[in-house]
Amino acid sequence: MPTTLTSRALVWLALLAVLLPYCLAFQYSKSEDGAVKVSKTQDIFSAEADAMLDEDSDEEGEDHGDIKIPDGAEFTSFAVNENGDEEMPGFITKDIDAKDIEHLYIVIHGRLRDGNSYWKTLNTSIEKARNDSFPGTNRKFAVLAPQFFSTKYNTGQYDRNQLAWDDLNAWEPGAQANHPANTTLTSFDVLDGLVKLHSDKEKYPSLTNVTVVGHGGGGQLAQRYAVVANSPPENVHVRYIHGDPSSCIYFTEDRPHLPDTETTKDDCNKTFNLWRYGFDKFPGNGGQTKNPKDYFAGYLSRDVISIVGLNDTGSSGDTSCMAIIQGGINRRTRNLVWFRYINSLARTNEDLDGFPGSFDDLPDWSDAVNNTSLLRLVVVEGVAHNADELFAKDLGRQALFSSGDIDQGWRPPKGEKPLS
Secondary structure (H helix, E strand, O other): OOOOOHHHHHHHHHHHHHHHHHHHHHHHHHHEEEEEEOOOOOOOHHHHHHHHHOOHHHHHHOOOOOOOOOOEEEEEEEEOOOOOEEEEEEEEEEEOHHHHHHHHEEOOOOOOHHHHHHHHHHHHHHHHHOOOOOOOOOOEEEEEEEEEOOOOOOOOOOOEEOOEEEEOOOOOOEOOEEEOOOOOOOOHHHHHHHHHHHOOOOOOOOEEEEEEEOOOHHHHHHHHHHHHHOOOOOOEEEEEEEEEEOOOOOOOOOEEEEEOOOOOOHHHHOOEEEEEEEOOOOEEEEEEEOHHHHHHHHHHOOOEEEEOOOOOOOOOOOOOHHOOOOOOOOOOHHHHHHHHHHHHHHOOOOOOOOOEEOOOOOOOOHHHHOOOOOOEEEEEOOOOHHHHHHHOOOHHHHHHHHOOOOOEEOOOOOOOOOOO
């Protein structure tokens, strides 16, 4: 009898060893809010991703070596809190007089936290466009790439007063930094602070334009920031460009129907509308929280460009249930569905024939925006998830430099089956 019990115990232990990783993964991806601890410096995605990372550290993948400063840039800090001493590290164009800068580009890196690479990408795009005499490039530009350090992976790389964030990439949805220990600043506050800092007429008397550009993970922050940003100073025009984010912000609890996507919001175990994906438990910005309809009206009144690579059909990025129900497994479709959603909610006259997705009984929010939207969608053919290629194309250049009309690029062919 003892031998039999021992054998059975060994069998059960072996079975448990095989099943445990799958159970853990299921818990993280399907957890109810609270099953994985969500701190005030994380949202549901970053908390669950961080928990899975503890099980497999190889999945993190970022380069955490010494900071490499690109040619033409300097690595410095920016005072982003008028009432405190917190500073935001980042890369900025060097050897240019602040009084001469006419247009500032704030470019937000992706999940790899490679601000240096994104500074180089945008600076190269500007230089090549200028060499080609592209319209709008005859101004004095500066490029600023904030560096969102991780307190988990970048220990020793940031100073006492420099801001850093919890992992995994909690800065993407605007979370509060967790360094310095007493800070309450969020990544939204950082962007507000950078815009305000460079709007100082005494220091930057020639500056009239700021463009906030984000791609991938940076596109997630840029999109949310365009929604909740404080109004910029009147002497500066701000354009917001979000490129190829792997999830979008929904203002209502509605989600699309797609023929090739079986996952529904009921499968997300009550997490589908938590902040980053929707407005449940939105922590606010700058000490204030408006209702989603007010944020919607503000967003559609701003100069916002959603730029999407038509070939961005990979399944990497956000693979959570919350993201999948926004349009399946690829970023392109999620962003095209979301454009349908925004215009349908506003009841604009935008031609949405051929755009993927459908919605049941969307509320009518046209009264908040008078059936109008300033949001522009630019779809670039022949480009996948690649910021260098996206902004090297004429359509990407127009988004960066044009002050007037912008070509919209690809649109769904009439009468054909919508993309999936």
